[in-house]
Amino acid sequence: MPQGQTQFFKRRSDSNYVNFTRPWEDYKNGFGNFSETGNFWTGLDMIYHVTNNRPHSMQVFILFKEDGILVRRWHFYTGFKVSSENYGYNFTFSSSASPGGNKNPGIDGMSAFLGARFSTYDVDNDNDNNTNCANVHQSGWWFTTCDGYNPTGQPQPPSVQYKTSDPTQLSWPHSLNYSSISFGMFVFAEKN
Numbered sequence: 001m002p003q004g005q006t007q008f009f010k011r012r013s014d015s016n017y018v019n020f021t022r023p024w025e026d027y028k029n030g031f032g033n034f035s036e037t038g039n040f041w042t043g044l045d046m047i048y049h050v051t052n053n054r055p056h057s058m059q060v061f062i063l064f065k066e067d068g069i070l071v072r073r074w075h076f077y078t079g080f081k082v083s084s085e086n087y088g089y090n091f092t093f094s095s096s097a098s099p100g101g102n103k104n105p106g107i108d109g110m111s112a113f114l115g116a117r118f119s120t121y122d123v124d125n126d127n128d129n130n131t132n133c134a135n136v137h138q139s140g141w142w143f144t145t146c147d148g149y150n151p152t153g154q155p156q157p158p159s160v161q162y163k164t165s166d167p168t169q170l171s172w173p174h175s176l177n178y179s180s181i182s183f184g185m186f187v188f189a190e191k192n
């Protein structure tokens, strides 16, 4: 891993199952298997400190199975910063872009969550007054409404090609509505 790079989180379907239906304290402090291939969440406090210490960019990667072929797609965010717990760990960024080079472009899914406070099943900060969307999605995220995407949700096995209406399913926007097999984020220090 290049210097100054921090894995934020990764969720993938494999036998190394890690539960993401977790309380606030776990999303704050981190959990899971931090090996190279693991399922883990680094912790919002850590990402807050890292991204406020110096400017960072953030990369999202999503693995889809598209007509039988595994395709990893990317989207990039510059000036990515997570606020402290007092502000619900809401995040900002200065710009977003598709990757250059040989990386496949992915759709910007983060803008929909801009300004939202983080939510878990025991801390409801979403915009739905009647429902805890983290409970509906069985995960933790900067949820706004309960019918949106669920990046920390349950990954689908490669045999499931298209996204269903199951709100617990890992999901990220795709123009052809493919289901997500794996999702991850990492942050890295920007060059001065």
Ligand SMILES: [Ca+2]
Binding pocket: 124, 125, 126, 127, 128, 129, 130, 131, 132, 133
């Ligand atoms: Ca709610």
